[in-house]
Amino acid sequence: MGFLDINNVTKSYGAVEVLHKVDISVEEGEFLVLVGPSGCGKSTLLNMIAGLEGISSGEIKIKDRVMNGVHPSRRNIAMVFQSYALYPNMTVGQNITFGLEMHGTPKPERDKAMADVAKLLQIENLLTRKPGQLSGGQRQRVAMGRALVRNPDVFLFDEPLSNLDAKLRVDMRTEIKKLHQKLGTTIVYVTHDQIEAMTLSTRIAVMYNGYVQQLGTPKEIYDNPANLFVATFMGSPAMNVLTVRLEDRNGALHALTTGADGQERALRIDNASAAYAAYKGREVILGIRPEAITDPEGADRNARNIQALTNTVGVTEPAGADTFVTMTLAGKDCIARMRADADVRSGQPFDFAVNMDKAVLFDPKTEDRIA
Amino acid sequence: MAAASTENAMRSSGFARVLIYLILILFALFYLLPFGIMLINSLKPLSEITGGNMIALPRDWTIAPWLSAWSTAQIGVEPTGLRPYFINSIVMAVPAVLLSTIVGALNGYVLTKWHFRGATIIFGLLLFSCFIPFQIVLIPMARILGILDIAGTTPGLILVHFVYGIGFTTLYFRNYYAAFPTELVRAAQIDGAGFFQIFWRIMLPSSGPIIAVSFIWQFTNIWNDFLFGASFASGGGAPMTVALNNLVNSSTGVREYNVHFAGAIMAAAPTLLVYIVAGRYFVRGLMAGSVKG
Numbered sequence: 001m002g003f004l005d006i007n008n009v010t011k012s013y014g015a016v017e018v019l020h021k022v023d024i025s026v027e028e029g030e031f032l033v034l035v036g037p038s039g040c041g042k043s044t045l046l047n048m049i050a051g052l053e054g055i056s057s058g059e060i061k062i063k064d065r066v067m068n069g070v071h072p073s074r075r076n077i078a079m080v081f082q083s084y085a086l087y088p089n090m091t092v093g094q095n096i097t098f099g100l101e102m103h104g105t106p107k108p109e110r111d112k113a114m115a116d117v118a119k120l121l122q123i124e125n126l127l128t129r130k131p132g133q134l135s136g137g138q139r140q141r142v143a144m145g146r147a148l149v150r151n152p153d154v155f156l157f158d159e160p161l162s163n164l165d166a167k168l169r170v171d172m173r174t175e176i177k178k179l180h181q182k183l184g185t186t187i188v189y190v191t192h193d194q195i196e197a198m199t200l201s202t203r204i205a206v207m208y209n210g211y212v213q214q215l216g217t218p219k220e221i222y223d224n225p226a227n228l229f230v231a232t233f234m235g236s237p238a239m240n241v242l243t244v245r246l247e248d249r250n251g252a253l254h255a256l257t258t259g260a261d262g263q264e265r266a267l268r269i270d271n272a273s274a275a276y277a278a279y280k281g282r283e284v285i286l287g288i289r290p291e292a293i294t295d296p297e298g299a300d301r302n303a304r305n306i307q308a309l310t311n312t313v314g315v316t317e318p319a320g321a322d323t324f325v326t327m328t329l330a331g332k333d334c335i336a337r338m339r340a341d342a343d344v345r346s347g348q349p350f351d352f353a354v355n356m357d358k359a360v361l362f363d364p365k366t367e368d369r370i371a
Numbered sequence: 372m373a374a375a376s377t378e379n380a381m382r383s384s385g386f387a388r389v390l391i392y393l394i395l396i397l398f399a400l401f402y403l404l405p406f407g408i409m410l411i412n413s414l415k416p417l418s419e420i421t422g423g424n425m426i427a428l429p430r431d432w433t434i435a436p437w438l439s440a441w442s443t444a445q446i447g448v449e450p451t452g453l454r455p456y457f458i459n460s461i462v463m464a465v466p467a468v469l470l471s472t473i474v475g476a477l478n479g480y481v482l483t484k485w486h487f488r489g490a491t492i493i494f495g496l497l498l499f500s501c502f503i504p505f506q507i508v509l510i511p512m513a514r515i516l517g518i519l520d521i522a523g524t525t526p527g528l529i530l531v532h533f534v535y536g537i538g539f540t541t542l543y544f545r546n547y548y549a550a551f552p553t554e555l556v557r558a559a560q561i562d563g564a565g566f567f568q569i570f571w572r573i574m575l576p577s578s579g580p581i582i583a584v585s586f587i588w589q590f591t592n593i594w595n596d597f598l599f600g601a602s603f604a605s606g607g608g609a610p611m612t613v614a615l616n617n618l619v620n621s622s623t624g625v626r627e628y629n630v631h632f633a634g635a636i637m638a639a640a641p642t643l644l645v646y647i648v649a650g651r652y653f654v655r656g657l658m659a660g661s662v663k664g
Contacts, residue, residue, distance in 0.1 A: 087558075
């Protein structure tokens with residue numbers, strides 16, 4: 001029994017089911033991020049928790065109280081919207097206390113709550129202004145203040161950072177994380193940005209096509225993706241995906257592919273699980289993250305199985321902190337992430353170091369992880 | 372470089388500017404001409420008009436025609452002047468404008484923010500009412516006013532104009548609220564505001580421009596209406612437009628053109644005033660509603 005329970009919840013519009021049997025249990029103080037591409041059902045799920053959309057079947061419980069059919073204002077939740085949804089005709093102070101006023105809180109208490117929240121978010125000097133006179137970052141703070149002042153059981157965030165510019169987004173991200181650590185509140189946060197999901201969450205639910213593809217800690221999701229969708233959706237640049245052939249060579253399992261010159265390249269697999277055996281002699285999908293392909297000096301010292309792979313360098317993209325290098329494997333571009341000062345020249349052969357500890361295999365038909 | 376060229380584009384040659392202003396001023400004077408003629412003739416004694424010079428300024432300036440039109444002129448059979456009918460029109464137009472605006476705003480709010488089955492059809496039907504010619508509803512309306520026992524009274528006229536205005540005001544408010552962010556309504560719901568609280572505290576305070584449009588449109592139409600006034604109000608209950616007609620068309624005695632001119636200006640003054648005071652909102656409000664919807 002969690003703090004917020006989503007039990008077998010589905011959502012249908014007419015005959016079309018857009019959300020299929022979602023089952024998530026959130027503990028008190030957890031920061032759950034729902035992440036996925038547009039149309040995956042993440043916002044619908046959030047609106048169902050908020051009570052803004054009906055639940056077709058299953059049930060949602062907050063603190064063991066069934067919330068199906070309960071009015072949004074009686075669920076003791078607060079929501080921060082993508083557009084902030086600040087009331088344009090009211091001052092910042094009135095915006096923050098509107099919810100308390102509607103719930104019949106007496107004025108002295110409202111003013112005290114407002115002062116506390118304004119202090120916490122450092123917006124004391126903005127209280128008499130109208131939302132139209134605020135910058136994006138300030139509006140964002142006010143929207144969070146409006147949610148915080150009610151002291152709700154669960155905070156719901158609907159892509160709150162997507163209207164901010166890149167730098168402000170990173171700043172606000174850190175602030176939301178600080179706020180969560182300080183207040184220890186339970187948060188459900190929707191985003192399509194996988195970096196936000198990785199950095200903020202204690203747990204991530206990756207959603208696609210109305211299904212929760214995988215639910216786990218950021219590390220689990222990143223290192224052990226349950227299927228090809230999760231593997232390629234999380235991480236930037238995306239995980240390299242190669243079609244390879246599994247074969248035994250010299251008594252060890254190898255993944256065979258071809259280099260830029262059309263010649264065979266073999267990568268030894270040490271940590272083969274029992275399931276790999278069934279795929280011997282067949283084609284599978286090998287996933288390997290860009291940071292697991294480096295120059296030999298930059299390779300992870302703790303890795304047990306680093307395979308050398310000589311290949312022609314395609315393009316180099318210096319990005320400041322790292323240099324991204326593309327090369328062709330099995331006819332597809334494959335990205336390697338190297339130290340900024342790695343000596344790589346395009347068009348030249350180069351010895352890549354591939355950390356095969358981090359490689360994952362997927363079934364080419366079902367696209368599920370082989371493990 | 373770019374700044375310099377914009378400046379050039381802004382400051383088109385001095386001669387062209389003078390020409391444009393000259394033409395605009397000429398057109399403005401041309402359109403003001405009838406009103407000017409009315410004004411100067413309402414301020415001269417009748418003898419100067421019948422003497423044959425309508426264009427000239429008055430030799431003897433007088434406000435006697437205005438006083439006569441307002442309080443002593445013969446309207447129909449009573450020498451009451453236009454004053455009681457002016458009051459009739461105010462008493463008719465103000466409640467009708469307010470009621471139709473409020474109901475239009477409520478309709479727009481419900482049609483855009485509280486989706487229900489058949490909303491589009493209901494909006495379509497309301498919209499249809501904008502295109503029904505006045506003449507078609509005359510007889511059914513007379514019957515209904517008879518049943519309600521308010522035929523020939525100002526409350527009857529208020530009802531007619533109120534009902535007839537709902538189509539237009541709903542159209543205005545629906546289009547305006549369609550562009551109004553629904554997230555605000557949802558935020559207010561989570562904050563615990565009810566149906567009418569959201570309407571009064573969130574929607575209406577943000578509706579200034581479209582309220583101005585609705586006011587101007589409704590006031591102008593209701594004030595200037597002659598057909599409903601002539602059909603559904605009689606004698607002492609008639610609105611200003613009907614009274615003005617009775618003043619001008621009286622077939623007995625001398626035709627006092629100066630008094631007629633003064634009365635006509637009085638009848639036009641309120642709508643002019645509304646345009647001057649709220650006119651700048653009119654265009655803004657119309658544009659705001661038309662961008663999305």
